[in-house]
Structures are given as structure tokens and as C-alpha cells.
Amino acid sequence: MAVQKQRITILVPCYNEQAVINICHDKITETITPLTDYDFEILYINDGSKDETLPTLLEIARADPRVTVIDLSRNFGKEAAMTAGLDYIDSDAVIILDADLQDPPELIPELIRLWHEQDADVVYGQRISRLGETWFKKFTAAGFYRVINRISRVDIPMNTGDFRLMNRRAIDALRELREKHRFMKGLFAWIGYKQVPLQYHRQPRAAGRTKWDYLQLWNLSLEGITGFSMTPLRLATLFGFGISLFAFFYGAFIIINTLFSGSDVPGYPSLMAMITFLSGIQLMTIGILGEYIGRIFNETKGRPLYLIDKVYKP
Numbered sequence: 001m002a003v004q005k006q007r008i009t010i011l012v013p014c015y016n017e018q019a020v021i022n023i024c025h026d027k028i029t030e031t032i033t034p035l036t037d038y039d040f041e042i043l044y045i046n047d048g049s050k051d052e053t054l055p056t057l058l059e060i061a062r063a064d065p066r067v068t069v070i071d072l073s074r075n076f077g078k079e080a081a082m083t084a085g086l087d088y089i090d091s092d093a094v095i096i097l098d099a100d101l102q103d104p105p106e107l108i109p110e111l112i113r114l115w116h117e118q119d120a121d122v123v124y125g126q127r128i129s130r131l132g133e134t135w136f137k138k139f140t141a142a143g144f145y146r147v148i149n150r151i152s153r154v155d156i157p158m159n160t161g162d163f164r165l166m167n168r169r170a171i172d173a174l175r176e177l178r179e180k181h182r183f184m185k186g187l188f189a190w191i192g193y194k195q196v197p198l199q200y201h202r203q204p205r206a207a208g209r210t211k212w213d214y215l216q217l218w219n220l221s222l223e224g225i226t227g228f229s230m231t232p233l234r235l236a237t238l239f240g241f242g243i244s245l246f247a248f249f250y251g252a253f254i255i256i257n258t259l260f261s262g263s264d265v266p267g268y269p270s271l272m273a274m275i276t277f278l279s280g281i282q283l284m285t286i287g288i289l290g291e292y293i294g295r296i297f298n299e300t301k302g303r304p305l306y307l308i309d310k311v312y313k314p
């Protein structure tokens with residue numbers, strides 16, 4: 001009897017990727033065809049694309065029996081799309097790839113090699129260069145990693161995205177994490193186990209457009225920080241404490257000063273400065289509280305992370 005081959009799923013979330021999806025599929029096929037020691041399944045998640053992505057995917061699926069397509073009921077975001085895929089698969093390992101070829105499919109054999117050689121639970125891609133990205137984006141990204149690793153207990157590896165191989169154990173662990181606010185880099189790191197980096201040069205997008213603008217990146221950073229740290233809340237307390245202390249001594253100074261040299265009405269500029277400074281801090285603190293409360297609100301609704309419209313299986 002033949003030994004059961006290990007099954008590996010290539011998971012590709014797709015949102016408006018009609019321009020690259022065919023190239024992407026060709027690249028993947030080209031890489032996995034020589035790897036005959038494994039059974040491959042390619043799972044495309046159509047995350048509510050508004051272009052011709054779904055028909056293109058279905059055409060690919062018709063020609064290639066290894067392909068499954070899951071069509072979500074609308075656009076839920078990459079995190080939810082990946083989660084839908086991870087929930088669906090039952091293979092021995094998964095490899096998550098971006099459709100835009102920024103995570104080179106050529107590295108699939110390397111991921112598999114490290115997985116076995118180092119007996120790793122997770123092999124994650126770590127970018128040693130980011131081609132086609134502005135210095136501003138690189139600079140802000142570096143700042144973000146510094147902040148989040150300072151203030152959270154989970155070590156989030158720098159320059160790491162979703163590109164990775166995970167074995168069964170890691171997939172199952174990740175499935176346990178059902179929070180609505182999914183900062184995937186954080187969740188991937190949270191599970192722990194043996195995680196091994198694979199360094200690579202990140203390519204610019206093959207075609208199509210990035211779905212991230214700076215506002216979304218700002219939101220993603222907030223997601224990461226509020227999801228993995230309570231430090232901002234503590235900072236608010238600390239601010240309040242510091243300012244009260246200052247106010248106490250300042251008050252004492254004013255009283256003593258008035259007792260000895262009488263009251264002098266001037267002081268309007270300093271008064272205004274104090275008021276505006278304090279209202280600024282108060283508003284910021286309320287904002288921080290709001291960020292956390294909003295997240296509690298979203299979690300309590302208990303909605304599912306995504307809805308599947310249809311699964312197209314060979």
C-alpha cells in the first residue's frame with residue numbers, strides 16, 4: 001500500500017485581482033507540479049470582488065481539479081477571508097499567499113523544506129527588502145513595530161506579513177481565536193510554538209492596485225495596539241495622575257502667593273494655556289477609552305466573522 005502523502009493547501013485571498021489572478025495561478029502551478037511528494041489543493045477565497053475575479057477563478061477551477069473557490073457573501077477584508085480559508089481546510093499544512101505575487105510562489109519548496117528540516121510549526125516569510133514601497137511607508141512601519149513590541153507581551157516579528165506555512169497544530173490553535181478585531185500579525189505571533197523565519201525580498205505588486213491607503217494603515221496600527229496592549233489606557237491614568245499632581249502644587253502656590261502678595265487679576269494667558277492643554281488631554285483620553293469601548297461593543301455582538309455565499313469544489 002502506498003504511503004499517504006501529506007496534503008498541503010495553498011490559500012489565496014483575492015479581492016479585485018482580475019489583473020493578476022491568472023499569472024498567479026500559473027506561477028503556483030509551475031512551482032508545485034514538480035513537488036510530487038505532496039498532494040496540493042489550491043484554495044482561492046473571493047472576498048466580494050467587484051470586478052471579474054470570480055468568473056476568472058471559476059474558469060481556473062474548471063481547468064484544474066486541485067482548485068477550490070470559496071465565494072464570500074461580500075467584502076469582509078483580508079483577515080476574514082484568510083480565516084474563512086483556515087476554517088475550511090483539513091490538510092496537514094497551509095501556505096498563505098497574496099494574489100499579487102508579492103509573496104513569491106517560488107518560495108513554496110523552501111517553506112516546505114524548512115518546515116520538515118527544522119520541525120517547525122510555522123515558517124513565516126520575513127522581508128529583507130520591500131521593493132516598490134516609499135520610504136515614508138517603511139519609516140512608519142518600522143516605528144509601528146517598535147511601539148507595539150514595547151507595549152505588548154506578544155513579540156510581533158518585524159517585516160512579517162501573512163505569507164507563511166502553518167502545520168495542523170498551528171492552524172488549530174489559530175482557529176480558536178475568534179475575536180472580531182483581527183490583527184493577524186498579532187494573532188499569528190500569539191499562538192507561539194516553534195516559528196522559523198524565511199527571509200526573502202518582497203517584490204512590488206505584479207499588477208493591480210494595493211488596497212491600503214494611509215488611513216487604513218493607521219486603523220490597522222490602532223487595531224494592533226488596542227488588540228494586544230492596554231498600555232494606552234494606563235497612559236491615560238498616568239497622564240491624569242501627573243496633571244493632578246501638578247495642579248495640586250500649582251494651586252498651593254497660587255494660594256500662598258495670594259496670601260502674601262494679594263490677588264492680582266492678570267494671568268489670562270496662562271489660564272487659557274492650561275484650559276486648552278487640559279481639554280486636549282481630556283479629549284484624547286476619551287478617544288482612547290472610545291477605541292476600547294468600541295471594540296468591546298463589536299465583540300459583544302457576537303456576529304460571525306464572514307459569510308460564505310458558495311463553495312465551488314471540483
Ligand code: UDP
Pocket residue numbers: 012013014015016017047075076077078081097098099100102209210211212
Ligand atoms: N485582499 C482581500 N480582501 C481585501 C483586501 C485585500 O482578500 O479586502 C487580498 C488581496 O487580493 C491580496 C492580499 O489580500 O491577495 C493583499 O492585498 P494588497 O496587495 O492590497 O495588500 P498589500 O500587499 O499592499 O499589503
Ligand code: MG
Pocket residue numbers: 098100102205210
Ligand atoms: Mg500586495
